[in-house]
Amino acid sequence: MQTSLKSLLSGLVLLASSPALAGSATTIPAFDAKIATARTATSPGGTTVTRVEMQGAVDLLINDDNQVDAAERAHMGAKLASTTFLTGVNGSAKKYLSDTYELNDTATVAAPLGSYPVAGTPAELYGATGSLAFASVIREGYIPNGQGVANQVTLVETFNANAGGYKAASYFTPITTQELIATLSANYYATHATVDEVEGALAYIYQIYRNSSRLYVAGWSGSYHSGYMQGFVVAAVSSDRRFVRFVEVITYGE
Structure with missing residues (x-):
């Protein structure tokens, strides 16, 4: 994995x-x-x-x-x-x-998707502590009614606009629940995520996409001062394509 x-x-x-x-x-x-x-x-x-x-x-x-x-x-x-x-x-x-x-609807202008830190730490939201919770950053928000949907340009531009200016994703692709589990189970800074963390993160993400089956993933990377880091971000999208929960995870840094 x-x-x-x-x-x-x-x-x-x-x-x-x-x-x-x-x-x-x-x-x-x-x-x-x-x-x-x-x-x-x-x-x-x-x-x-x-x-x-x-x-x-x-x-x-x-x-x-x-x-x-x-x-x-x-x-x-x-x-x-x-x-x-x-x-x-x-x-x-x-x-x-x-x-x-x-x-990928070929839109060139992003919809106004909000992206704000959620209440509670990842460990609290996952119900478990460990390397996955430590490496996670969670944001979410919605697009005002009638002002567009969460498409490729909206997801990319919204994530990158809130990524601190030193990291960026190029594009998102669809991912299944099984693929999500494998991705969440990867190593974080050379330590394994616990089963409880993975199951908790999965349940937290599933809250959003369970009725829509709209789940996407993107890799990101970037330089910070004299260092380098990389990871992935999962975007869970609601059935009306207006609400998005971003779960960003750092998998490597130096």
């Missing part, structure tokens, strides 16, 4: 520092090729497209420049509307595609 999280974070850090590639002219054919490979009998999921395989294809649309442009989103929309395409795509894979499509 630690290796998995390190891979996620290092990948996001690398992408954030990489120059933009050719855009949709390159990413859309790459997406189609990745799906075609996923449908072959020798692929990990056999002829069925699994969530992991769909994630590998969909993420090509955002990884080149940290955003989904209009052409890339239109391509995802066409696939979601195609019964031919969805044949052989399992439910979890379809949800990853659908969730990414919804989150």
